Amino acid sequence: MSLVAGVDSSTQSCKVVIRDAETGALVREGRAAHPAGTEVHPSHWWTALLQAIEGAGGLDDVAAISVAGQQHGMVCLDESGNVVRDALLWNDTRSAQAAVDLTAELGGPKAWADAVGSVPVASFTVTKLRWLAEHEPDNARRTAAVCLPHDWLTWRLLGALASGPFDRAAWQDAPPPPLDRLTTDRGDASGTGYWSPSTGAYRADLLKASFGRVPLLPRVLGPAEEAGAPGPMLVAPGTGDNMAAALGVGARSGDVVVSLGTSGTVFAVTESPSADPTGAVAGFADATGRFLPLVATLNAARVMDAAARVAGVGLDQLSDLALQAPAGADGLTLVPYLEGERTPNRPTATGSIHGLTLATATPAHLARAAIEGMLCGLADGLDAMDMRPRRVLLIGGAARSEAVRRIAPTIFGVPITVPPPAEYVANGAAHQAATLLTAPAWESEDTAIYDGRALPDIRTRYARATALIFD
Numbered sequence: 001m002s003l004v005a006g007v008d009s010s011t012q013s014c015k016v017v018i019r020d021a022e023t024g025a026l027v028r029e030g031r032a033a034h035p036a037g038t039e040v041h042p043s044h045w046w047t048a049l050l051q052a053i054e055g056a057g058g059l060d061d062v063a064a065i066s067v068a069g070q071q072h073g074m075v076c077l078d079e080s081g082n083v084v085r086d087a088l089l090w091n092d093t094r095s096a097q098a099a100v101d102l103t104a105e106l107g108g109p110k111a112w113a114d115a116v117g118s119v120p121v122a123s124f125t126v127t128k129l130r131w132l133a134e135h136e137p138d139n140a141r142r143t144a145a146v147c148l149p150h151d152w153l154t155w156r157l158l159g160a161l162a163s164g165p166f167d168r169a170a171w172q173d174a175p176p177p178p179l180d181r182l183t184t185d186r187g188d189a190s191g192t193g194y195w196s197p198s199t200g201a202y203r204a205d206l207l208k209a210s211f212g213r214v215p216l217l218p219r220v221l222g223p224a225e226e227a228g229a230p231g232p233m234l235v236a237p238g239t240g241d242n243m244a245a246a247l248g249v250g251a252r253s254g255d256v257v258v259s260l261g262t263s264g265t266v267f268a269v270t271e272s273p274s275a276d277p278t279g280a281v282a283g284f285a286d287a288t289g290r291f292l293p294l295v296a297t298l299n300a301a302r303v304m305d306a307a308a309r310v311a312g313v314g315l316d317q318l319s320d321l322a323l324q325a326p327a328g329a330d331g332l333t334l335v336p337y338l339e340g341e342r343t344p345n346r347p348t349a350t351g352s353i354h355g356l357t358l359a360t361a362t363p364a365h366l367a368r369a370a371i372e373g374m375l376c377g378l379a380d381g382l383d384a385m386d387m388r389p390r391r392v393l394l395i396g397g398a399a400r401s402e403a404v405r406r407i408a409p410t411i412f413g414v415p416i417t418v419p420p421p422a423e424y425v426a427n428g429a430a431h432q433a434a435t436l437l438t439a440p441a442w443e444s445e446d447t448a449i450y451d452g453r454a455l456p457d458i459r460t461r462y463a464r465a466t467a468l469i470f471d
């Protein structure tokens with residue numbers, strides 16, 4: 001039995017699954033928390049990865065590994081491979097003005113969509129590099145290479161594997177290889193804003209226009225190309241977390257996946273690239289050689305964390321409370337822009353509550369309004385995808401909530417398919433690792449179908465409440 005490891009280095013935590021390469025059976029797993037904040041020193045991701053690997057029983061019997069990571073984060077390295085400054089994450093909105101400027105400089109949103117499939121917003125690496133050049137010129141000057149979170153972890157793994165078998169203390173400080181061994185994949189590269197999914201090439205001109213020059217960039221690997229094999233273990237190309245989730249959940253043509261993690265995402269696997277000039281749908285690549293149109297919101301599972309905090313309850317109780325309140329929460333509407341928002345592009349917006357009366361001022365109404373508000377934003381995302389989905393699959397941390405599963409069909413207006421709770425990003429990475437060894441025939445898990453009458457009035461009220469904010 002060959003084993004493979006899949007890593008999900010996401011915003012809030014790092015998860016590692018060890019699976020049987022042939023069958024996909026889960027053998028063991030581990031996890032570790034990441035620090036809070038929208039700028040994080042990458043060494044924390046490395047420390048958490050090593051802790052999670054240790055929690056998963058090490059890697060001694062593992063034949064291949066793949067790292068999936070939160071998309072877009074800007075990791076700047078100097079000539080010696082040292083981190084120049086804390087990484088700016090996908091949910092850091094300080095580069096919002098840079099996004100506005102870059103969009104205008106290239107001739108508007110359509111020019112960007114035509115060039116790289118997406119219109120830049122503060123999440124995209126290209127805008128963060130402009131911010132760095134403008135606000136921290138010394139750090140910009142010291143930047144010899146730029147990569148993404150999964151690229152950096154893969155590169156550190158190559159160095160650690162070359163130093164010997166897994167040993168948490170020894171791997172912690174294992175030197176990475178030279179900068180020219182940095183690699184990435186199509187999926188994650190497509191979230192930079194300077195790589196084109198339709199041509200499969202970097203747009204050095206756009207990077208130069210943003211940053212003033214072109215630092216060293218990771219080599220873009222194909223879906224089954226190894227990043228290296230410095231020890232007895234193969235290292236797969238890895239990918240962005242949403243691309244890995246598509247692999248992990250086995251998304252097929254016509255499926256739409258809604259992921260409720262730190263971010264909320266709505267995405268589908270398609271045969272041809274997309275280019276939405278409105279900017280709502282980002283035209284990413286996937287991890288198999290195809291494409292992954294995706295809508296992302298900044299506010300998903302943590303809206304529920306926040307509502308639970310305000311109500312003074314745990315997440316399970318929040319779910320129970322939400323199901324006690326009537327659908328529509330008697331008109332209480334929560335617009336969940338707690339971290340600003342990306343879709344719609346309102347980086348400085350804040351959350352708001354509408355329809356508060358003596359009758360709706362209850363924890364149950366708040367719980368219901370928080371879940372409905374979070375889902376309304378994603379239902380708008382599904383509309384923006386402009387497709388008739390064969391299935392809508394619900395995954396991610398907040399999909400563990402029974403209230404979310406039951407309310408989702410009323411907001412999306414279609415039945416919702418819910419696979420059993422699992423780490424689908426890490427599973428997708430493990431699947432990618434398995435393809436380096438074999439043709440994996442992993443059984444798909446049993447799914448539950450949640451159905452319910454569509455309640456469009458809730459979305460109408462939500463649209464009115466968001467319009468008030470924009471006014």
Ligand SMILES: Nc1ncnc2c1ncn2[C@@H]1O[C@H](COP(=O)(O)OP(=O)(O)O)[C@@H](O)[C@H]1O
Pocket residue numbers: 010011012013260261262263301302304305315316396397398399400401
């Ligand atoms: N039963 C639950 N109900 C609601 N939210 C949950 C539940 N279990 C976990 N979560 C939330 O899911 C989030 C983590 O989801 P995850 O998909 O792992 O996020 P990420 O990959 O972005 O780190 C946390 O904010 C956590 O509070």
Ligand SMILES: O=C(CO)[C@@H](O)[C@H](O)COP(=O)(O)O
Pocket residue numbers: 010011012069070071072090123191240241242261262263264265294296
């Ligand atoms: O920015 C995006 C997608 O474009 C986010 O989806 C990040 O990739 C973070 O993902 P999670 O930590 O929420 O899974």
